[in-house]
Structure formats: C-alpha cells, structure tokens
Amino acid sequence: MTTRISTAPHRAESEARPALGGRGLVKRYGSETALSGVDIDITPGEAVAIVGPSGSGKSTLLHVLAGILPADSGEVWLGGRRVDTLGESARSELRRSEFGFVFQSGMLVAELTAEENAALPSLLAGVDRARALGEARSRLSELGLGGKERNRPGELSGGQAQRVAIARALAHRPSVIFADEPTGALDTRTGRDTMGALLASAAECGSAVVVVTHDRELAAGLPRTVSLRDGRIESDTCQAASVPAAGGTAP
Ligand SMILES: Nc1ncnc2c1ncn2[C@@H]1O[C@H](COP(=O)(O)OP(=O)(O)OP(=O)(O)O)[C@@H](O)[C@H]1O
Numbered sequence: 001m002t003t004r005i006s007t008a009p010h011r012a013e014s015e016a017r018p019a020l021g022g023r024g025l026v027k028r029y030g031s032e033t034a035l036s037g038v039d040i041d042i043t044p045g046e047a048v049a050i051v052g053p054s055g056s057g058k059s060t061l062l063h064v065l066a067g068i069l070p071a072d073s074g075e076v077w078l079g080g081r082r083v084d085t086l087g088e089s090a091r092s093e094l095r096r097s098e099f100g101f102v103f104q105s106g107m108l109v110a111e112l113t114a115e116e117n118a119a120l121p122s123l124l125a126g127v128d129r130a131r132a133l134g135e136a137r138s139r140l141s142e143l144g145l146g147g148k149e150r151n152r153p154g155e156l157s158g159g160q161a162q163r164v165a166i167a168r169a170l171a172h173r174p175s176v177i178f179a180d181e182p183t184g185a186l187d188t189r190t191g192r193d194t195m196g197a198l199l200a201s202a203a204e205c206g207s208a209v210v211v212v213t214h215d216r217e218l219a220a221g222l223p224r225t226v227s228l229r230d231g232r233i234e235s236d237t238c239q240a241a242s243v244p245a246a247g248g249t250a251p
C-alpha cells in the first residue's frame with residue numbers, strides 16, 4: 001500500500017476556495033424522480049440551509065453534489081473543474097480532500113477516542129500522528145470539548161458526539177462541509193448550540209456549509225435558505241443571519 005501525504009490539512013487560510021455548482025441535476029430511483037432539474041451555486045465560504053418536506057430530494061441533492069451518488073443527467077463543478085465525470089477513485093479522493101461530512105448521528109468509530117475520531121481524516125491522509133492528534137485536540141477544545149479528548153463515543157452526550165463529528169469534518173479544512181440533519185437527534189437547545197459550533201468552526205476554516213435541516217427556525221439563522229419541493233428548487237432566499245453564538249458551553 002502506498003501512503004500518500006496530503007497537503008490538504010495544512011492548506012493556507014488565504015488560499016482561494018473553489019465554488020461548488022450543480023447544473024440541471026436529475027436523479028431517478030426507478031420510476032421515482034428524486035431530483036428533476038436542480039441548478040445551484042454555493043459560493044466559497046457561504047452557509048446554506050436546504051429545507052423541504054420529507055422526500056423532496058434534500059439528501060439526494062447533497063449526495064449528488066458530494067459525488068456520493070451519480071446523477072442521471074446534469075453536471076457538478078468544483079471551481080473550474082467538472083467533477084461528476086471523474087472515475088470512482090478520483091471522486092473518492094476529492095471527497096477526502098475537498099469535502100467534510102456531518103450526518104444525523106455522528107457515525108464515530110466506537111473503538112476510537114474523541115481525539116482519534118477527530119484526527120481520523122488527517123491520520124488516513126498520512127499526517128504525522130502526534131501532529132494530527134494535537135490539531136484534533138485544539139479543534140475539540142475550540143468546540144468546548146476540552147477534557148473529553150480521551151472519551152470514547154459511548155462516553156459522550158449526543159451533542160458532544162456531534163461536536164466530535166464536526167471536529168472530524170473540519171480536520172482537513174475542506175472547501176465544503178455537507179451536513180444532513182446534523183442536529184436531528186438532539187434537543188432544540190443542544191441542536192442550536194451544535195449548529196452554532198458548526199458554523200463558527202466552518203467560518204474559521206473558510207469552509208462553505210450546506211446543511212439539510214427540518215428546523216425552519218434554525219434555517220432562518222443561516223444567511224441563505226434553499227427550499228426544495230418534489231425534486232425542484234421552490235425558493236432560494238437570502239436573509240440576515242442570526243446564528244446562535246457557539247460558546248464553550250458543551251452540553
Ligand atoms: N435508495 C433509494 N431508492 C429508491 N428511492 C429512493 C432512494 N433514496 C431516496 N429515494 C426516494 O427519492 C425521494 C427523495 O429522497 P430524499 O432522501 O432525497 O428525500 P429527503 O428530502 O432527504 O427526505 P427526508 O427529509 O425524509 O430525509 C423520495 O421519494 C425517496 O423515497
């Protein structure tokens with residue numbers, strides 16, 4: 001096995017981030033049309049909420065933009081590069097280097113400590129273990145998890161586990177973080193705190209955030225909301241953001 005050293009974890013803050021764009025995205029599952037012609041542009045560093053009824057295509061859109069699912073037609077662009085036509089290994093490399101993911105239930109590795117989970121993308125990219133763990137610890141501390149570094153996921157609250165997942169998603173300073181109902185398993189207050197932590201950390205890294213949420217109020221706290229219905233964009237609005245501040249108040 002060859003070990004590739006990625007430079008992504010230490011990307012310069014000033015480096016321009018690529019915009020992400022979807023053009024005419026169509027995705028069908030058999031006779032079911034999940035996306036029927038979606039055009040969307042995510043500018044570098046912006047935070048976008050994706051809302052819509054259950055089954056409207058939110059998760060499908062996220063997965064198509066992230067190169068996890070192939071579209072039936074349409075194009076996905078990252079910067080000046082068309083990425084949906086890349087082969088599986090190039091797409092998986094792109095996911096590792098440019099994208100971060102936070103899902104509804106953190107999906108942490110049960111056997112690893114919080115700091116090991118948070119450092120995982122860097123460790124897999126071949127970053128020196130001491131350095132990767134040191135960076136993970138400082139990210140966890142910024143997220144209010146100082147003192148929990150050696151806890152395993154089973155020894156963390158839901159909100160704390162979700163913050164570890166956020167730290168992990170940010171380990172390699174991705175261009176775009178995709179979050180699918182990241183607060184769905186949390187109570188309202190913990191959910192808002194966690195979303196605040198996600199947005200603040202992403203802003204600090206210069207990462208764009210595309211977050212699916214059922215919580216309309218939470219979506220209203222983000223600068224832009226894209227509303228899907230029946231696989232189409234029903235509305236795309238910008239609003240003054242009032243994201244809850246992420247303090248060191250870990251739940
Ligand atoms: N693997 C699949 N096989 C068949 N149909 C699917 C599959 N995944 C999604 N669908 C269908 O595609 C449509 C869009 O699904 P999607 O998961 O994108 O919705 P969603 O907006 O994320 O819903 P939710 O809010 O419930 O998570 C739905 O009608 C769903 O039943």
Ligand SMILES: [Mg+2]
Nearest residue numbers: 058059060180
């Ligand atoms: Mg979904």
